[in-house]
Amino acid sequence: SLIGRLMFEVPEEMGLIAVAGRQTQGKGRGGNVWLSPVGCALCTLHISIPLHSNLGQRIPFIQHLVSLAVVEAVRSIPGYEDIELRVKWPNDIYYSDLMKLGGVLVNSTLLETTFHVLIGFGVNVSNSNPTICINDLIAKFNREEGTELRPLSSDCLIARTVTVLERLIELFQEKGPNGVLPQYYKYWIHSGQRVRLGEDGAPAWIVGIDDFGYLQVHQEGRAVQSVHPDGNSFDMLRNLIVPK
Numbered sequence: 001s002l003i004g005r006l007m008f009e010v011p012e013e014m015g016l017i018a019v020a021g022r023q024t025q026g027k028g029r030g031g032n033v034w035l036s037p038v039g040c041a042l043c044t045l046h047i048s049i050p051l052h053s054n055l056g057q058r059i060p061f062i063q064h065l066v067s068l069a070v071v072e073a074v075r076s077i078p079g080y081e082d083i084e085l086r087v088k089w090p091n092d093i094y095y096s097d098l099m100k101l102g103g104v105l106v107n108s109t110l111l112e113t114t115f116h117v118l119i120g121f122g123v124n125v126s127n128s129n130p131t132i133c134i135n136d137l138i139a140k141f142n143r144e145e146g147t148e149l150r151p152l153s154s155d156c157l158i159a160r161t162v163t164v165l166e167r168l169i170e171l172f173q174e175k176g177p178n179g180v181l182p183q184y185y186k187y188w189i190h191s192g193q194r195v196r197l198g199e200d201g202a203p204a205w206i207v208g209i210d211d212f213g214y215l216q217v218h219q220e221g222r223a224v225q226s227v228h229p230d231g232n233s234f235d236m237l238r239n240l241i242v243p244k
Helices: 002-006 061-075 134-145 154-175 181-187
Strands: 016-020 040-050 085-088 092-095 099-111 114-124 194-197 203-209 215-218 225-227 232-235 240-243
Touching (some): 061 085, 061 154, 061 181
Antiparallel strands (some): 016 040, 085 092, 099 114, 215 225, 232 240
């Protein structure tokens, strides 16, 4: 991509962002395709993270910060705090725990002592298909609560997300994971969720994420263990964590 080639050419203090109205080759994790109809907020962002920093030492955490930034971008607007946008580990944005309406894809390249990180996210803002969109949730909230919250635009969501992400990264660099985890847990869908490890696995309970952003699960009589997101898929419908 153009931004992928440009990111090594621009001065380190300069940011790069690409915003698309349509995407023809949207990608998801594991080779999945991301459908990108009009009304979807689509963005690729380049950031530089020093290797010898809190986040540089825990680079998988970036996808969690971006997912949180999208949710926070909406729910930090006065009046919009109860719009049921949530985070699904490791990189999805959900309506409650029911339906996906956004995703995040992160690619990082280490050059000397700097991570060059390309962050892509796509979020359904005003397109009701193929699943549901943020403005549907706002309209539903207005109907149920008698409020008159205005719909959001893709540009507004992208601008707010980038601003919130900047603040979350600063917080992480200053305080490490504990600086952002209380916020993350407030919006994630997994608290105390019961899962099985593998098709025939014993039941386990999700307890949180560890210092590197991996999911922590607890089985009765055993120590808490971490589950790596790239080696596992998390099947929400069956509450099953299966090794790929």
